Amino acid sequence: MAKMAAAALTREGGEDAFRRLFRFYRQRDASDLRGVVDFSAPGGQVFRSQLSISSVSDQDAYRAGLQPVSQWKAYGLKGYPGFIFILNPFLPGCQRHWVKQCLKLYPQKPNVCNLDLHMAPEKTIDLWGQSKEQLRKKGSSKWEPRSLLEKLRWVTLGYHYNWDTKKYSANHHTPFPSDLAFLSEQVAAACGFRGFQAQAGILNYYHFDSSLGIHVDESELDHSRPLLSFSFGQSSIFLLGGLKREEAPTAMFMHSGDIMVMSGFSRLLYHAVPRVLPNPEGTALPSCLDQALSSDLPVGSVIEHSSDEDWQVCAKYLQSSRINMTIRQVLAEGQKFPEESGTKGKGQAPSEDGHHQDNSRAKRHKPNTDS
Numbered sequence: 001m002a003k004m005a006a007a008a009l010t011r012e013g014g015e016d017a018f019r020r021l022f023r024f025y026r027q028r029d030a031s032d033l034r035g036v037v038d039f040s041a042p043g044g045q046v047f048r049s050q051l052s053i054s055s056v057s058d059q060d061a062y063r064a065g066l067q068p069v070s071q072w073k074a075y076g077l078k079g080y081p082g083f084i085f086i087l088n089p090f091l092p093g094c095q096r097h098w099v100k101q102c103l104k105l106y107p108q109k110p111n112v113c114n115l116d117l118h119m120a121p122e123k124t125i126d127l128w129g130q131s132k133e134q135l136r137k138k139g140s141s142k143w144e145p146r147s148l149l150e151k152l153r154w155v156t157l158g159y160h161y162n163w164d165t166k167k168y169s170a171n172h173h174t175p176f177p178s179d180l181a182f183l184s185e186q187v188a189a190a191c192g193f194r195g196f197q198a199q200a201g202i203l204n205y206y207h208f209d210s211s212l213g214i215h216v217d218e219s220e221l222d223h224s225r226p227l228l229s230f231s232f233g234q235s236s237i238f239l240l241g242g243l244k245r246e247e248a249p250t251a252m253f254m255h256s257g258d259i260m261v262m263s264g265f266s267r268l269l270y271h272a273v274p275r276v277l278p279n280p281e282g283t284a285l286p287s288c289l290d291q292a293l294s295s296d297l298p299v300g301s302v303i304e305h306s307s308d309e310d311w312q313v314c315a316k317y318l319q320s321s322r323i324n325m326t327i328r329q330v331l332a333e334g335q336k337f338p339e340e341s342g343t344k345g346k347g348q349a350p351s352e353d354g355h356h357q358d359n360s361r362a363k364r365h366k367p368n369t370d371s
Ligand code: OGA
Pocket: 202, 204, 212, 217, 229, 231, 238, 271, 272, 273, 324, 326
């Protein structure tokens, strides 16, 4: 009897297989990470995946800050056709460019970020300028108030995802950053998707107490195009599930520089990020971020040299953070958005945090003893 009641309760509580594992990995002291797939030491479920080497010239790879595609280590995962994991293919020093863009440039207007939702527009014009001194001075041990940059949770690019209606729309669009579009085109082409158009981006900013809730990215109108995901800074556990939440997900590590491609069958699978972890080397930053950029960049490179001062700010930020960029093609070639019906959708998504969940002080307005 008690057993039946408990079963009914877990169903009512929505405790499906995905949720159970999400909660398991979200626990701070989840010390049993043996079951987590690590593509840098591939095991049984992992196989080497062939890329489309001839689709990207070495010159274009270099321009995007990437190694020649013939040198990339790409993997598939049994049971997840269309899922491709690329182990950090960035050239030395090049990840730093994307980190700087995500912190200094992309949060700027006309792009949209979570802080715009409850702050006066003039207060979010220069998050970088307002935060850099505070960040640079920050000690590593004692708790200090978060700078504006550390309160950033998400930024949207191109067609701006509306967290409430869960839709993109024709009339909420700003130019997509050309450097990031170029990077995305090369990665998509290497995975067999020539002609990919980077039309929308969601940048997620995580700290050690953040997680990203269980979701499917289905708002794009063309699901035949892949979803690209780039990670920088500290590591995370990523959960890749099935078409239903009752299917138990596979847990895997994502480290700095790693790229994930969700396409075909895997394009519409449930996924989540239950946990952000210190990088496995145990150093403040992973060693791939210590590497300096080559002094001679190729003609047409989208990677730019950045000042030591800028990098110091980024490095400080990344000591306790992870940045993820997900890039999407929204419309098929030649496709247009359907006419608006005039009825505005009502969503339940918490706008402020996107699908982020966290237990940061900033959100709860009270001290939190476990972090
Ligand atoms: C997303 C997403 C995964 C990540 O933004 O839709 O799934 O690793 N991000 O942050």
